[in-house]
Amino acid sequence: MARTQGSHSDITGPRIRTTALSLFAQHGFAAVSMRQIAGEVGVQAGALYNYIPDKQTLLFSLMEEHLRELLQTRATREKPADTLDRLEDFVRFHIRFHLARPEAVFIAYMELRNLTEENFAAIEDLRRTYEMELEAVLRTGVEEGIFSIPDTKIATRAVIAMLNGINTWYRDSGRLSLEEVETIYWNMVRQAMGHA
Template sequence: MARPSGSDATVTGPRVREAAQRLFARHGYAAVSMRMIAAEVGIGAGALYHYTPDKQTLLFEMMQAHLNGVLDGWSAVDTGPNALAQLEAFARFHVRYHLDRPDAVFIAYMELRSLDPENFARIEQLRRRYEAVPEAILKLGHQSGQMHVPDVKLTAMALIAMLTGVTTWYRDGGRLDRAAVEANYADMALGMVRAQGPSLKTA
């Protein structure tokens, strides 16, 4: 089916995804209709189907893009020479990356229940790949004696939950700027494994 006259898929397609993301984050996936998304973009409801087959595809593709983005972003990070440096680098990266994308983060965690089984399985595979990153760092740190981590998987999940939680409360212009928040969360991550962070002060 041809696109509407005068449309540009490279412009309107991303606008459709951005509008859907805003609406899903604001109202929840179940409450958002394709007609609402079309109105947000400023196109007719029928024209929306030139850019996506359905709402489920929009949800899956935005979750997939978020997780691929975080995996690609981490792969470009200079992780440092040992497990402690890697843990600090991971914590800083996770906070920095997620602070820039609060709507995507909210949807990635809160709308998993809205995925159909096939899409859920594909997203879970990507999530497990990312969760394996801190698990590997913690395992290395425990084995090398740099960290005390009795349960690697549990600690990794707690770490990710703590770091991701920053998106629920942080607002630009508050008491702490992003650099300070990033540094404090890195110190807390190191503290979870009983390691002294470089910016922590002793009494």
């Protein structure tokens, strides 16, 4: 993969990010070296620093980009008016979005320990924003009497944890289609929330 020489600013920048994402997901942030990333990209380690200030910032920006895209995509989506439909929409959206980018999801959950304090706080803030939408739906449903759960905060966490678990086992080549998985989980979530 050795590069002779030359200027490739449009290509190298994005390639560093996708390569780092993939390597961090496979081996973990701390276990991946800058030399390793550079090697896969096809440049020398020093060249990476034309694009990123340091390794920590690279990790943070990958996580931040992922969460911002999540919020952005969610925000521009048309939402059903009915509360039950809204929960179904959230569940199906969550599964689809997260299964489509397993590496980013994995990093965003597993590498929180490796963020500096400030960066950690920023990422947690974005995640909280996302989860608050789900909690709002659940609270509305409780007020309307269609859900029966004693604590919407806990129910929110339970739903998110259950859905995130899919990423640990789902494979495109598996025996169930994405649509089937969505439906199975949607039913479990609906029932768990005490919907009749």
